[in-house]
Amino acid sequence: MIIFTDATVAAGKVTILDQVSVAFAAGPPTVLIGPNGAGKTTMLRAAMGLVKLNSGAISCLSSARRAIVFQRPVMLRRSAAANIDYALARGEARTQRIEELLNLVGLAGFGDRPARRLSGGEQQRLALARALARDPAILFLDEPSASLDPASTKAIEDIIRAVSARGVKVVLSTHDLGQAKRLAGDVVLLHRGRVIEHAPASEFFAEPKTDQALRFMAGELLV
Amino acid sequence: MTGDTSALQLVLTGDPGLYAIVWLSLLVSLSAVACAAVIGVPLGALIALTRFPGREAIIVVLNALMGLPPVVAGLAIYLLLSRSGPLGSWGLLFTPAAMIIAQTVLVTPIIAALTRQTVEDLWLEYRDELAALDVGPIGRIATLIWDARFSLVTALLAGFGRAAAEVGAIMVVGGNINNFTRTMTTSIALETSKGDLPLAIGLGIILIMIIVMINALAWTARRAGERYAG
Ligand SMILES: Nc1ncnc2c1ncn2[C@@H]1O[C@H](COP(=O)(O)OP(=O)(O)O)[C@@H](O)[C@H]1O
């Protein structure tokens, strides 16, 4: 659904994405893993069209609507319901859709609360609901549970599974291998802006082909 | 209004002359703030969100205009509205309308400059989300103004403070005509020059009380609003 062809992103002299070629195909979630600074965030932002490429190309089915939840989502200074409402297309049955989405992310009854007063985990789920309000075909999630406790992490992962089961293509980044194992249909290992390995999850975890993947999974620090 | 009664007495006895002065002062300053808000808020937001050559220069000029001397603003409006001026045929010189125009000129840069700063700060926070949500330029400006509305109250208050406190501009374009263009600040200037210090002081106290009251009201409204919207 999205194809990177030699996509390169640089800031000054630093190359952040280095000739990345990869395809995100319809199906179960694609998980980007890699240490901090590997380029996961940049890759998701580029796929979303928020980053200019220095060279290469990213192609996306024009009909495929994209949405993203940033690692630190910013809530508008409005109620939780108004944050979802903001992302809805004109003329939808708004009240009903808002209720549905709040229910989906386990925030039923939170609609009238000021969004910025919600806890970290609640804001993350609200951000998910807001992204889903755009009815995306592809949903990008940047470290969706990076700063959350296990219960909130489980809640988020359950929502991701539900959304994926409805046919939405999920692409998420994480540096949590456990999360990758729990969610991934296929895995992309990034390191220093390069795709080191891209394989179906079962294959990737059972018999990684590269030395970096082996070391990453052994818990070694990739530097 | 006579010089031998104190302002306090005038308030207590409900002196119609005094009320007319207070009423006109509020009418002129609040109208000027309203006009300046209609111009300055969108202007400030527009400057915050756009990048064009000369933008920095405009911001510097805008900031400098916050300190525009009221008498100079008054003089400029005087020249525009005077009989031989380009807008002389409107016949506005020495009317409350001229005073509102002059104060609008004084207040607009303050509101525009403070709005620019507020909206730009919020823009840094919101830009990725708004880009990801595919919000167009008009929608961005509307969203940022709406979400910054409680901070923008401070800009409006600063503008009101400037308008309510100034005497130079409205004196020049209003002429301090009794029962027509006389305001609290122009009366204070007049009574002081006539030597009626108690009346001048009394009016000064009333003016300060009104400014404090309006600030308190705005503050309360801002607090209540913020509690609701987060
Ligand atoms: N706008 C930028 N300017 C300079 N360097 C950047 C910029 N954005 C990201 N980087 C750098 O690019 C690298 C990859 O960043 P990022 O995509 O955030 O990685 P990850 O999400 O995997 O931690 C990091 O070293 C980061 O410092």
Ligand SMILES: [Mg+2]
């Ligand atoms: Mg990141």
